[in-house]
Amino acid sequence: MRTVQSGPIIGLIVQVVLLAGLAGTVGLGPAGWLAGVTYGAVMCVLLTRGLRDSGTGRLSPADRVTLSRATLVGGVTALTVDSFDRPTPVGLLVTLTAVALVLDAVDGHVARRTGTTTALGARFDMEVDAFLLLVLSVYVVEPVGVWALAIGGMRYVFVVAIWVLPWMRGTLPPRYWRKVVAATQGIVLVLAAADVLPRPLTVTAVAVALALLVESFGRDVGWLWQHRPARLARRRRPEPSVRVAPAARTGSRLLVNMSAHAVVARGTGPAGIVRTAAGRGHRFHDPVP
Incomplete structure (x- = not known):
């Protein structure tokens, strides 16, 4: 348990140290501090839960790199929120x-x-990645829209949409x-x-990037729609087999029984069977089991 919790907690500590460094160099207001600490705490909780649920037990070398990147995103988040009330050092962001x-x-x-x-x-x-794009899109609202x-x-x-649409x-x-x-x-x-x-x-440039993103998400949604379980079930459903109704089964059995009795009465040889069938006007076929 100690190994599972150490990685995310270290990440939270590093996040606070980074925020303190920003506050001591370029300045960081209360809103920036609150945003940065909240981000670090939520990341720590979610990562701890993810490690516990996956049964991994520890962060891999690649996960540590991602955690370092996530800490930098926390600094970008704090600077972005801080820009609502005061000038932000754009170069540092x-x-x-x-x-x-x-x-x-x-x-x-x-990882590979x-x-x-x-x-x-x-x-x-x-x-x-997704959260970094969200923070950056918030920051560029003023110059772009x-x-x-x-x-x-x-x-x-x-x-x-995933929650709403099964x-x-x-x-x-992979694509x-x-x-x-x-x-x-x-x-x-x-x-x-x-x-x-x-x-x-x-x-x-931002409009073109948005168009590419819409195309990519649209293609994924289209693929999921084409491969939805209900549609695949309809495509894989076998053709209904031709079954003989119960009445037809009863008639077939009755025909066989009648013919058998006639064979006993007229003879058991092939000629007797043919004469019986011809006399009653019936054709023999395999009975339905």
Whole structure:
């Protein structure tokens, strides 16, 4: 139990240390502190629960990289919330975000090299990515527009849809394009946050990124709809077999019995059977069992 809890708790401690460093260097208001500490506490609780439910018992090397990236996202969250009341050091926010995006490629590489790829690690990595996009989309609302929130909120709309619509709970097949689109969102939002491009070009880049995200999510939703359990059950349902009604079965048995008695009466040879059938106007067939 001590091993399971140590990783997330260390992550929370590092998160508080990072917030203290931001407060001592560039300044951090009460709103930033509250957002950063809340983020770190929620991450600690969810990661502890994930480790317990998975039975892993400890963080893998790749999970530690993801935890470091998640701590940087906590710093970005604090600076973003703090920007509502006071000027934010854009250079520091962009730097923390850029390092977090670089580490996003590192943790997957470490997982493959060490053979520690797990469902928990993949989920942890995905949730950190999704929250970083949400925070960045909030930050770029002022220069771009409120519609930029669609980039960060789309993942959570998808999660709500999974809760509401059972057919969306299927497992999606791996698709490389999905990773390309996710990386594009982060790069475009960082450029928008840095405000290094002309405003029209920034707005256009964010709009294109949003269009790619809509296409990617739309393709996943379409795949889940095409492979929903009800549709697959209809496709796999066998053709109804032709069955003889009970009355027909009774008639067949009666015919066989009558013919048998006639055979006994007229002779048991093939000629007798043929004469009996011809005399009564019946045709013999295999009875239904």
